Amino acid sequence: MTRRYAFEGIKVADFAWVGVGPITTKYLADHGATVIRIESHTRPDVLRLAPPWRDGQPGLNRSQFFASFNTSKYGITLDLSKPAAQELARKLVAWADVAVESFTPKAMRNWGIDYEQLRRVNPRLIMLSTCQQGQTGPHALYPGFGQLMASLSGYYHISGWPDREPAPPYGAYTDFIAPRFAATVLMAALDYRRRTGIGQYIDLAQYEAALHFLTPALLDYQVNGRVLGREGNRSFRSAPHGAYRCQGDERWLALSVSNDAQWQGLLAVLRNPSWGADPRFATQSGRLEHCDELDRLVEAWTVQQEAETAADLLQRAGVPAGVVQNCLDLHQDPRLEAWGMFQYLEHQEMGPSPYEGHQFHLSKTPGELRWAAPVLGQHNEYVFKDILGLSPEEITRLTEEKVIY
Amino acid sequence: MTTPAQRSALMAGYRMLDLSDEKGMLCGKIFADMGAEVIKVERPGGDPVRALPPFYHDEPNPEKSLFWFAYNAGKKSVTLDLTTADGRAVFQDLVKVSDFVLESFPVGYLESLELGYAALSRLNPRIILTSLTPFGDTGPGWNQQADDVVLWATGGMMALMGERDRPPVRMNLLQSYFHAGAEAAVGTMTAHYPRELTGEGQHVIVNMQACIVWTLMNEQAYPILHGNSVQRNGVFVGSEGMRQRTVFPCKDGQITLLLAGGPLAFSLRAFVKWMDEKRMAPQWMVEKDWSQWGPATFMNAKGEEVQKEIDAIEAAVTAFLMTMTKAEIYAEALKRRILLAPVATVADITASEQLAARNFFVPIVHEDLGATLSYPGPFAKLSITPLAVAGRAPHIGEHNSEVYGGTLGYSKEKLLALRAVGAI
Numbered sequence: 001m002t003r004r005y006a007f008e009g010i011k012v013a014d015f016a017w018v019g020v021g022p023i024t025t026k027y028l029a030d031h032g033a034t035v036i037r038i039e040s041h042t043r044p045d046v047l048r049l050a051p052p053w054r055d056g057q058p059g060l061n062r063s064q065f066f067a068s069f070n071t072s073k074y075g076i077t078l079d080l081s082k083p084a085a086q087e088l089a090r091k092l093v094a095w096a097d098v099a100v101e102s103f104t105p106k107a108m109r110n111w112g113i114d115y116e117q118l119r120r121v122n123p124r125l126i127m128l129s130t131c132q133q134g135q136t137g138p139h140a141l142y143p144g145f146g147q148l149m150a151s152l153s154g155y156y157h158i159s160g161w162p163d164r165e166p167a168p169p170y171g172a173y174t175d176f177i178a179p180r181f182a183a184t185v186l187m188a189a190l191d192y193r194r195r196t197g198i199g200q201y202i203d204l205a206q207y208e209a210a211l212h213f214l215t216p217a218l219l220d221y222q223v224n225g226r227v228l229g230r231e232g233n234r235s236f237r238s239a240p241h242g243a244y245r246c247q248g249d250e251r252w253l254a255l256s257v258s259n260d261a262q263w264q265g266l267l268a269v270l271r272n273p274s275w276g277a278d279p280r281f282a283t284q285s286g287r288l289e290h291c292d293e294l295d296r297l298v299e300a301w302t303v304q305q306e307a308e309t310a311a312d313l314l315q316r317a318g319v320p321a322g323v324v325q326n327c328l329d330l331h332q333d334p335r336l337e338a339w340g341m342f343q344y345l346e347h348q349e350m351g352p353s354p355y356e357g358h359q360f361h362l363s364k365t366p367g368e369l370r371w372a373a374p375v376l377g378q379h380n381e382y383v384f385k386d387i388l389g390l391s392p393e394e395i396t397r398l399t400e401e402k403v404i405y
Numbered sequence: 406m407t408t409p410a411q412r413s414a415l416m417a418g419y420r421m422l423d424l425s426d427e428k429g430m431l432c433g434k435i436f437a438d439m440g441a442e443v444i445k446v447e448r449p450g451g452d453p454v455r456a457l458p459p460f461y462h463d464e465p466n467p468e469k470s471l472f473w474f475a476y477n478a479g480k481k482s483v484t485l486d487l488t489t490a491d492g493r494a495v496f497q498d499l500v501k502v503s504d505f506v507l508e509s510f511p512v513g514y515l516e517s518l519e520l521g522y523a524a525l526s527r528l529n530p531r532i533i534l535t536s537l538t539p540f541g542d543t544g545p546g547w548n549q550q551a552d553d554v555v556l557w558a559t560g561g562m563m564a565l566m567g568e569r570d571r572p573p574v575r576m577n578l579l580q581s582y583f584h585a586g587a588e589a590a591v592g593t594m595t596a597h598y599p600r601e602l603t604g605e606g607q608h609v610i611v612n613m614q615a616c617i618v619w620t621l622m623n624e625q626a627y628p629i630l631h632g633n634s635v636q637r638n639g640v641f642v643g644s645e646g647m648r649q650r651t652v653f654p655c656k657d658g659q660i661t662l663l664l665a666g667g668p669l670a671f672s673l674r675a676f677v678k679w680m681d682e683k684r685m686a687p688q689w690m691v692e693k694d695w696s697q698w699g700p701a702t703f704m705n706a707k708g709e710e711v712q713k714e715i716d717a718i719e720a721a722v723t724a725f726l727m728t729m730t731k732a733e734i735y736a737e738a739l740k741r742r743i744l745l746a747p748v749a750t751v752a753d754i755t756a757s758e759q760l761a762a763r764n765f766f767v768p769i770v771h772e773d774l775g776a777t778l779s780y781p782g783p784f785a786k787l788s789i790t791p792l793a794v795a796g797r798a799p800h801i802g803e804h805n806s807e808v809y810g811g812t813l814g815y816s817k818e819k820l821l822a823l824r825a826v827g828a829i
Binding site for chain 1: 567568619739785
């Protein structure tokens with residue numbers, strides 16, 4: 001028995017919006033599951049209102065931000081504040097294996113489609129709710145978004161220079177942590193159900209998932225009382241280590257020397273400068289102790305180099321090194337090109353736009369970006385007619401009544 | 406035979422051999438939390454990750470690395486020298502009774518030991534091999550080296566972080582490895598699901614550079630769709646020549662606060678109302694229509710004037726926030742539904758009432774240290790099969806007898822012989 005896609009045959013009712021939920025279901029969609037995004041004109045996914053937009057022009061169906069997270073999915077519209085729409089949502093869940101939502105807790109309950117009610121229409125249902133701080137606890141109902149969560153879960157405080165304000169990561173950092181946990185546990189729950197027939201409810205707090213990238217620092221505080229802070233580009237084990245200015249405007253080279261062999265490799269590329277023989281730099285501990293001076297010496301060389309060439313020379317000498325790539329560099333990186341990192345998909349309104357490829361490849365059931373993200377309501381007819389079995393007359397009526405809206 | 410506890414675990418009955426270093430161990434930890442049996446395969450003498458700081462009571466000791474504790478809790482440990490033929494034979498026996506192998510060696514290393522995917526799948530067609538690679542297993546980067554800072558740089562995040570007058574900067578604590586490790590868990594599960602239907606395993610290649618590119622939140626598309634791109638600018642975000650703070654100082658640290666109107670005007674109005682109650686809001690801020698204030702307005706305005714207004718707002722907001730601590734500000738923001746967050750430290754996180762109410766931190770006994778440490782608990786709450794941190798990280802080779810004697814059924818004589826030749 002062979003399969004083209006890992007999750008073909010799996011059906012997902014995707015009520016989620018913004019980042020974490022849709023990124024989670026994208027894994028399933030790109031690997032063959034039938035994922036139906038339930039949206040509404042009355043309250044469009046905020047990512048549809050956010051740039052980057054095709055040609056820089058705003059529009060509900062022009063956001064690449066939305067498009068990137070919603071490949072390979074079907075899109076329908078339902079105004080869930082209306083009872084008839086709630087009834088259709090329950091029908092869709094009866095059809096599905098999985099339901100996912102990412103509202104603040106209460107929203108699904110108010111619409112009559114929380115887990116307690118949905119399990120009645122589908123006892124085998126697996127349902128994932130993911131919100132900022134979890135379904136329970138005193139802060140459960142507090143809304144938020146990824147930038148705030150990145151700050152709350154400690155990542156702003158450890159980014160930047162010790163003598164300055166934080167230099168936060170770009171964007172909604174934790175929105176790119178939580179889905180990795182959410183997708184893993186959702187897939188495991190699917191497999192558990194395959195073995196046992198038992199579905200279940202999953203409450204994933206983005207806060208709690210994100211803290212797993214901070215565990216050593218949490219233990220360090222508890223045991224040693226140390227509060228991890230900003231350390232610039234300092235490393236506990238590597239020197240030289242950091243970003244060094246190169247020829248040209250804002251061109252930088254990252255490199256890292258962690259042992260004697262890499263040190264010798266660096267010196268060879270620099271054609272054995274006289275300071276290379278300085279006994280203070282002869283050992284890794286010595287290099288760590290004198291890292292400031294090393295930084296100056298290394299940069300005196302890099303400023304005369306082209307970043308790409310220097311990275312290449314260092315790599316050949318066995319030194320971990322690479323260009324500090326801006327977004328244009330990424331599109332021209334032959335490594336990313338060989339991997340298929342950027343792919344142009346034909347979108348109904350946006351035309352060909354750059355989508356991110358995958359972070360892992362499978363040798364036998366590879367996933368793919370099966371199609372571009374749906375425009376709002378693109379698959380209403382297919383889903384309501386072919387999946388839910390509504391008649392064309394019913395669909396027309398529900399559309400006129402703005403239930404399907 | 407499975408115990409009731411094992412039956413109730415999400416991934417009970419599955420076994421993973423974790424050969425990875427700091428780049429991949431979070432993947433094994435996630436599987437352990439889900440109830441799989443995860444066996445850390447260490448080289449004799451112990452895994453090099455045991456040398457990573459911080460240490461328990463700052464005592465450098467391979468049994469006291471908190472980094473090791475963090476990402477190996479709940480795993481078992483065996484020692485095995487894969488560079489010897491004896492060691493490889495033992496590994497092959499382990500592969501025959503396992504479901505997953507996780508590794509982060511340089512690309513091609515396992516093949517050089519004749520333990521690549523093709524060889525492993527001949528021993529066990531069900532096996533799933535997950536390999537973490539810096540730049541993929543083929544293409545021009547397959548043999549390039551990268552550590553955290555190089556991945557942060559080549560993946561595009563470093564260029565977006567830092568201040569204009571200093572070099573691009575990274576985040577502390579080897580973040581790129583954790584992204585890759587967690588992504589490896591997704592990849593491994595994506596291979597696992599069809600394997601259970603077809604009986605056929607496969608090779609999962611994780612590209613660590615790609616894992617960082619994905620964290621850029623679509624920034625890659627700006628040059629192509631808008632013809633411009635963001636440049637690092639510290640705590641500021643900007644558009645149309647204007648710059649706005651995202652982080653403000655307060656009495657004991659900083660607060661993250663996006664002063665945006667439009668759809669977020671409700672939050673800004675609530676904030677100004679609070680300032681006004683404390684008599685710290687200028688009258689013009691009280692009267693301002695915040696629904697019309699934001700990037701859309703900025704586009705049609707004269708840059709200089711808008712920047713003047715932004716500066717005035719930020720000055721008033723800073724003066725207000727400087728009268729309070731992070732905790733005081735956050736407590737009030739929760740009540741008033743103002744969207745902000747403290748720039749939290751590990752101390753703040755440890756004291757979180759929300760995490761306490763959800764019993765997030767869990768006690769793990771380290772009987773050898775005479776201590777019970779509090780660990781981040783399950784990353785999700787499941788109604789039927791709760792996740793759990795199964796116990797402390799293992800000592801070096803702690804489970805040699807259990808795994809080699811029990812699981813593989815080796816005789817005492819065979820174990821002694823393997824020890825004598827240094828294979829285990």
